[in-house]
Amino acid sequence: MSQSAPVAADERVKSEPFLTKLMKRPELGAMAGVILVFIFFAITADASMFTLAGVMNFMTPAAQLGILAIGAALLMIGGEFDLSIGSMVAFSGLFFGVCVVTWQLPLMAAIPMTFVFAAMVGAVNGNIVIRSGLPSFIVTLAFLFILRGLSLVGLKMATGGSTQLRGVRDATENDWLAPFFAGEAFGGLFSWLAANGLIDTFKSGAPKVPGIPVEILWFIALALVATYVLLRTPAGNWIFASGGDRIAASNSGVPVNRVKVSLFMLTACCAALVAIITVMDAGSTDARRGFQKEFEAIIAAVIGGCLLTGGYGSAIGAFFGSIIFGMVVIGLTYTDFDQDWFQVFLGAMLLIAVLFNNAIRKRVTGER
Amino acid sequence: MSQSAPVAADERVKSEPFLTKLMKRPELGAMAGVILVFIFFAITADASMFTLAGVMNFMTPAAQLGILAIGAALLMIGGEFDLSIGSMVAFSGLFFGVCVVTWQLPLMAAIPMTFVFAAMVGAVNGNIVIRSGLPSFIVTLAFLFILRGLSLVGLKMATGGSTQLRGVRDATENDWLAPFFAGEAFGGLFSWLAANGLIDTFKSGAPKVPGIPVEILWFIALALVATYVLLRTPAGNWIFASGGDRIAASNSGVPVNRVKVSLFMLTACCAALVAIITVMDAGSTDARRGFQKEFEAIIAAVIGGCLLTGGYGSAIGAFFGSIIFGMVVIGLTYTDFDQDWFQVFLGAMLLIAVLFNNAIRKRVTGER
Amino acid sequence: MTEDTKFHHGDATDAAPIVEMKNIEKHFGNIIALAGVSFDVKPGECHCLLGDNGAGKSTFIKTMSGVHKPTKGEIFFEGKPLHFDTPRDAMEAGIATVFQDLAMIPLMSVTRNFFMGREPTKGKGLLKRFDVDTANEVCMEEMRNMGINLRGPDQAVGTLSGGERQTVAIARAVYFGAKILILDEPTSALGVRQTSNVLATIDKVRSQGVGVVFISHNVRHALAVGDRFTVLNRGKTLGTAKRGEITPEQLQDLMAGGQEMAELEGSLGGTV
């Protein structure tokens, strides 16, 4: 009808509003959940939750979880699980701690070594899964135990009997690489803002928020890169294909095994990144770091719309999923609920957020 | 060729030895793992592990886990997960405890009420999953938190502030139903055996093993019934079909939704059974009962050959899977290994058992 | 009526239709798959549903057998307005369907797929159980009748060849009997022998008073067994013709949606 249309309009297609198109993207499904949770806390929570400091406060755990969740989401889209990421956080944290504290290596050496080390463990995971044909669930579960156990043993060896390795902060404080992995970015900007009264300050005059925690920047960067890779590169196509149907993908010429092993390595590196950031921030590591993080990462990915069966999902979904999870967990402490009820609320909020997001999507897109 | 054969031999089929046929059944795959683990401990562990007392000792936790694992396996075959079973153990334990201690009900009433109650929660789970079309992972995860939280709240209400509800043993000791759910069965037989010197006794003359813990009997019975249902009833066929491809199953006339909801109810009832047995055995219940049991149950089912994607697996597999898990967890304390290495060994043993069982099956059946 | 086949062709015009579908529309989100299709099936007739790829044939018969709920339109079953909530409802009312994707579970054995949803049992009360031996026998026998010699009843359907699998689905639908038998491209993967068996089977059940809905892209198969022919195009009905009112060439043109075809007559003798 329209004269400029290059292709004649197809009478078999109804036109659909822009919003509908948006909601159809798995990337944006989880946004409805974020908005719902936001509204909930805007009403029930202490006003300080949505001050700058409050936002940074819930974004920090969300970011730490989110880095893992994005890795887990890519792996899930590729059709596999990695249950060992939580233990991997402890283990690579230990490795990193030993590098800087015991061996006194500069970050320049310690950080790449930690990543290489983690990637190697990931490759082992991946190769066992591929070669044996066993479900990745059971293989990485074994590594959940093995790595957790090795962290304990390693810590005791490194410290001479304690399960806590301390002194990381002292060892890394003055390293030029430290600002990229610990503390807050844009400190100067924030001091300036504080000095000019643009953001809240403590009585001492220091800004309440000294900067943006680096993990948040990493988190956002990772989400963008992962989304780009998934949607705009051949590798992304291979990931979807490998997870959708490994036989069909392999028959169509996708190097499924290579894709899967790479994803395992990537997930392990995400865990190592979280380990480096949290160990440097905390200045210490212990045998329980990252406990059950694998679980939370999978939760965040699923909230964000990834299918457990593989082949469907998005990194942005995992991004929003992590924010939902982080917001609920921290947000509840801003409300007046009794801690006894914490888990009840946590569960109910998750369920409602996901149901809501699902209902909205169905209503908008007219699926049945 | 053979004169008595009613159908002519098919030249497109090779004859295969009996062992090969056996190994092809998913029911029996996990047996190789059991044997390997047995051999391992026969060599490394203290001899007391395989005395009668030792066997009962590792079979008791294996049985408690196994009851859950069989439920979880059926549900997984039916294509869904239930992450709330661990919390369900705590919650129905609380309900049962309140029935007998606070309300002073006889077991005749308390036990059926607990089962009905659990089944109702399971039905809620199932209906939300079916109606919303959300993955069961995320729905039951919400219930993991909700039920765990409610257990805590309920316990504190029931006890006036403590996280432990006690007095169950006193309240149930003289109930005629108690022997079916607590303590040991065949006590008379064992005393007789002890009196005749056929089994080990204490110096006092009492048998070291006073009988077979009832959970073991429940475990075996449940495994048999579940196997029978899966392999020899229409319901079993529906379970496989629903998990294999819910659309295809529904198009072929299988009442998929009914099957799935029933399975959720069954799993919840398995959790309730474990709750009743353990609460009566321990005489008390607390807010942490069943912690992470959902996870272990799924592990046992997967070790036993269930596919996470549904449609494949067996109850007997879950049976052997639970025994492997129980044997490894308890068995390692019978060995001389430094217990710091516990988790490393646990993980390694699981991995080796599953790899071995897989390798054997491939070798024997000639799959590639 | 023409005399060009050995088939008995029902003269079904006088009987009341078993199922009548009026102005069925079906939308998937913003996609319009059916834009108003009317269709009916009478006892003892074979009504062919023809049309180009993507015309909406499968969507239509899925609406008929309870898989999809129509977005608009009415369904009458034996004269009464009705709509099926699940395929099981449709099945119980007497509609047996062979779907184009066959609705088989790859990991399950042939027998279990064959009897899925309608397992034969033996014993009573608590001992009522799936009668595996009978099931295996029946299944092997029915497959043999269709011209397939299976190696064994416990082979997983996922490892069957395409034609073997399709035969399982057809044999299953036919075995349980029904008032209406819907076949969505049943012969697409079949060998010549199996195809002729299926066509003969259609003829047989029709003569028993069953109404058959037959979807095919093969003009010759359609003409061999069809009593009426309805052609769909882009989600709409192009019209219905009775046997003998239309030539193969006309039918083929209608099926192609009136568009030009690549030239390759020769040995294909007019119809592809």
Added chain:
Amino acid sequence: MTEDTKFHHGDATDAAPIVEMKNIEKHFGNIIALAGVSFDVKPGECHCLLGDNGAGKSTFIKTMSGVHKPTKGEIFFEGKPLHFDTPRDAMEAGIATVFQDLAMIPLMSVTRNFFMGREPTKGKGLLKRFDVDTANEVCMEEMRNMGINLRGPDQAVGTLSGGERQTVAIARAVYFGAKILILDEPTSALGVRQTSNVLATIDKVRSQGVGVVFISHNVRHALAVGDRFTVLNRGKTLGTAKRGEITPEQLQDLMAGGQEMAELEGSLGGTV
């Protein structure tokens, strides 16, 4: 050579075969799917592989394209002994295959499936990215050429109709070009128009020197494009015939494995 079609039939006997398979056996556990099959394809010919359901045709071509490793037997590619570890290897050597199950990912869009494994890129270095626009255009264009008007390139393959999906698989295999094109029942779900396009396409690529392996149950399609015909039965070769050496009726008998067929000649004119 007969003159019964408008097709150009290659006279391929003089050229050396591109692929030669000798005495291929394939066992799955205790199941013998292939019990010694020999076969070769020459450049510029269309070699039809025919046979009953379950004869082993699909298994055989899967061995040829690197999906299965043969249990026994030798494969020569351009004269050299070779075996492919993965389908990707075979693809890179120049074997394009349309599998009977199509090897599509239902949840992915048409374009993504079309280019799966061989995505067009633009940009360089770190910015090298999947060229979505070109891909969409090419995909829609190729589908149109095959006679399918898709609603859009981003529809999920799982929601396509059976014939639309099959066309995607065929268009994909043809688009990327190859030395050997293997088509496993490519026309089974296609409409008449699409079928004639596929047959014409086979003819076109053959004339460009590509060797085509064509599997079909439709005698008439096979005869329309085939230069040589090899018939399998129960995992064994029944023999190979050249075009013109065999009548349609003889061929159909061979394909049925020599067994009796249900009687339903009439309008089917000798062949099903």
Added chain:
Amino acid sequence: QEIVVVSHGQANDAFWNVVKNGVEQAGKDVGVNVEYRAPETFDMVAMSQLIDAAVNQEPDGLIVSIPDADALGPSIERAVAAGIPVISINSGSDVSKELGALLHVGQDEFDAGKAAGEALAAMGGTTAICVNHEVGNVALDLRCEGFAEGFGGEVEVLPTSNDPSEIESKVSAALASNEAVDTVMALGASSAGEPAVAAVKGSGREVNVASFDLSANFLQSIADGDAAFAIDQQQYLQGYLAVNFMGLHAKYGLMPGGNVPSGPNLVTQEKAAQVIDLSAQGIR
């Protein structure tokens, strides 16, 4: 007035539940609003985030446990910098002052373990197992270490999950595989202590069982002579006193001059019977 308590122990942990009850009671008694918060597992990173969240709400007082000074230090210092008075409880007596806390109410885990070890060694124990139901939880690890030091003899740490029946089986197994074991130290009464008693009973051996913390059933076992003693930190005091001090501080600026040790207190057979009821109500 608003006071926030952030601990490393979950609300459903028997030990911390008592602390929480003390916190709530003190809140009522002093007339302040208190909130108790803890991470879902022993997780120092999450705990530091909870402290940050509390600081953002600028309460009138913050009460924290400090199992890892490195990880929690910056957050606590931030609270102090924000002008929020801080009291530490339970663990962290050594670093409490350094980080700027006003005082510490609690008892060192290591010292408590040591006291228990000494008491059990005095009962003639030579070979012991220490049942650790949360390996890697530094607070529990310290209990075992202290115990090993105080006990002096051979000590093996037995890692378990916190499932009672698994603990019972593992203790049985440990007893069966080592005839020399004559002492069992459990790190939590209801989760580990009770099953340990059951396991010892089942073995028919003379073994001393002791446990950290109290539970009604374990106290009953002590009263019946099946268990030796329980180490009571009187953690109710940790919650109650800290909130009380903080409330008074907020109202009147009062604060005691030094740390308050809440334990250890060995509950032996004579005393056990009296505290069973209190324990069943979550006070002891």
